[in-house]
Amino acid sequence: MLNAADDAFEACLRGILPPAAFRDPAPYLTEPRGRWQGRGVVVAPGSVDEVAAVVRACAQARVGVVPYGGGTGLVGGQLMTEGPVPVILSLERMARIRAVYPGEDVLVAESGVVLATVQAAARAHGRLFPLSLASEGSARIGGLLATNAGGVNVLRYGNARDLTLGVEAVLADGSVLHGLKTLRKDNTGYDLRHLLIGSEGTLGVITAAALKLFPRPRETATAFCATPSPQAACDLLPRLRDRLGETISAFELLSAQGMAFLAEHLPEVPRPPVQGAWFVLVEVGAGRESGVAAALEAGLAEGFEAGLVTDAALAQSQAQAQAFWRIREDTPEANRRVGAVASHDVSLPLAALPRFIETAAAAVAALDPGLRINCFGHIGDGNLHYNIFPPQGVARDACDALRPQVVRAVHDLVDQYGGSVSAEHGIGRFKTGDLARYGDPAKLKAMAAIKAALDPLGILNPGAMIADAKDDAA
């Protein structure tokens, strides 16, 4: 059993941390969708030694530690809503870029560095750090790694884990894992880097990471296409790949429903340059004199002839490319303003994806034919944000009773098609029930064994990812 971070424990923390490390808790106790309220004593250590000292103190007193990055997580991994009051360990003061090695395409950043800052540092050295997502202005490296963040460039560059060469982390006993090697190849023992990445702070507190940089594409091209169906969108991708190789960095699906939400709630966002029921936003990039724009145009022309594209606009300027991207990037905000009954972050094998979209629509309609669906996302990765909204004119609260049924129907279908019920957002505290329901039994058992081995007192992010019986009700 854990103990609460009470006044006596806070006094103990004041003995090991400078005054600058203490924070007013209020801003740390909410989450982006405003549904849940956390609790905790907030400290922001300024060095790996201070992080280690906090974790050691928590281990000694059996107090829970909730690691905190930018607070942008959507599944409550950064928020403990019940149980003994924990220490919230914010990495915001570990915000140094320790080194940049442009010649070998490596950047070493502390966990508190905001993603946009890493992107800018890479750009300043003529390189690219390709991780890119809506919250990049506030999400921090530690949280991005702890949740193995995805975003729009996974198709070409991979998830956060694929962009990480090494990590430094504080383990549950307060020892420091010195794993910041910048090597491309290192087969000396178990890959603790990949175990920590995506473990949502339950196995260690990542304090710094060696990140991969890439050549900055010198020539890019962006197209906004109308496509008759998700099937056509899926068929278009391998055809474009045949011509464009791995230069395709983004391949995003958007729907007419999403355009209607944008037009209604964010009228300042540019309208789509083409008309249709479904849309694909494609971006490609390559080296100097690669002719990649012409290749994309030729690929889309082939797609048009094959009936996979009904209309397409190729951005004629950087400003126009940004306008296309704004349609994609403001879609989540329009969704928030409409107010979803249920949001799903799912992935599917590409071959099953169009069928999933069809059958899920039917399953949702069977619950209530008026429910509106905005299905969009990183279709190139098989990742859909599948969001369900109340019937026109109906308040979200009126659909509360429907919510569990909708979630269950959608996730059951995803599972049936061999998909994942959390493609990129993680499990946190809101999806522990889904993991328990859909997870492979041998995997769940191994996870519990690893957690018990590396954090025998259970102090690291208690209740996240692996629920105890109590937290499961949350």
Place this chain on the structure above:
Amino acid sequence: MLNAADDAFEACLRGILPPAAFRDPAPYLTEPRGRWQGRGVVVAPGSVDEVAAVVRACAQARVGVVPYGGGTGLVGGQLMTEGPVPVILSLERMARIRAVYPGEDVLVAESGVVLATVQAAARAHGRLFPLSLASEGSARIGGLLATNAGGVNVLRYGNARDLTLGVEAVLADGSVLHGLKTLRKDNTGYDLRHLLIGSEGTLGVITAAALKLFPRPRETATAFCATPSPQAACDLLPRLRDRLGETISAFELLSAQGMAFLAEHLPEVPRPPVQGAWFVLVEVGAGRESGVAAALEAGLAEGFEAGLVTDAALAQSQAQAQAFWRIREDTPEANRRVGAVASHDVSLPLAALPRFIETAAAAVAALDPGLRINCFGHIGDGNLHYNIFPPQGVARDACDALRPQVVRAVHDLVDQYGGSVSAEHGIGRFKTGDLARYGDPAKLKAMAAIKAALDPLGILNPGAMIADAKDDAA
């Protein structure tokens, strides 16, 4: 303590496996360098259920299990030289390609499939499986994943782990981890795939894997260049990248010493098309009409002007490209014929690599100025095969006493420069002492905890990677 696989235990295995699963042990008890002799009862189960039955029987009787792929490993991971006689579990009869999904670039192969067979299956579907290494004609998928194999295309496509979407594995209690999802994104729990990959059979027996395929480059180009120094080679890479983006699939260093070994011991191998002290073999590939050959030529011309390339030959035909590659691929065989005093598979941060080559040469010369060095390898990944040979006319045996000093001097330097003492070959049983010496203490402690948690009886590949006191002397 483990028990030996004695006659009684073999009789027990005969009760759970068909006669076709039993093998004459002799061919399984040697290793490629012929230095060590193994022991064991060899079985080759034909299905994941049979693998699980063997592991369960071994767990019950506390008998060690040594998983066995193609037997090509260079660090003794497949070979138990002492301790109680184990069961050698060969995956050779699980050799089915279960599925190919060319549209979504995925192939599912059982662990016993030979790498060349996977490459051919991908090719038959117009796709590329990029893992490529000298032993591809006999190495099997399970062993390649268990050791996180590297090879010549890591620069562009990554190690074996980067090419794997999911694994099926039998865990130490005989349960089956069903992790064969073909998804690009799946953030549901700890990444057991990456924990098993590279764990050298000590945490589970991988029985099948979902592998990533890639577009087949439609246009490729291969150049063999003379370069004045390793520093110049390292400087050439980012310059080429600036122009060629990620289309560079291989960037290999070769030395004049290596050419002399080839000329002497394998005179049938083509001579290098250019003269120099150091050489770089570059290969690039991209989509149709990408003009990648012209771009490589232009990049090398820039390199020539900058003094980084002194001469270069661009292959004018597929046959000539193959001739260039033969020089690289037959280098290990020439080395074997010369007979190395010590072979090192090390990686270094690219920035430190030229300095390492200089200082290591001095350190080796300090031990004996006559020692010959063939330093070559995947320099684009910072991975060098750094091999030391007896002075001209001296027998290898005469240098036996020098061997530990040479290894220690080289590995100490590697460690000092932030490198790895096993870049791609792994730890196995021959390098457990190196891991214990150079490994991060927190990492070693976490590894031991994970091993104890997932294999509490210690039956999986005993003595590999983590030595017990007894095996350390081996």
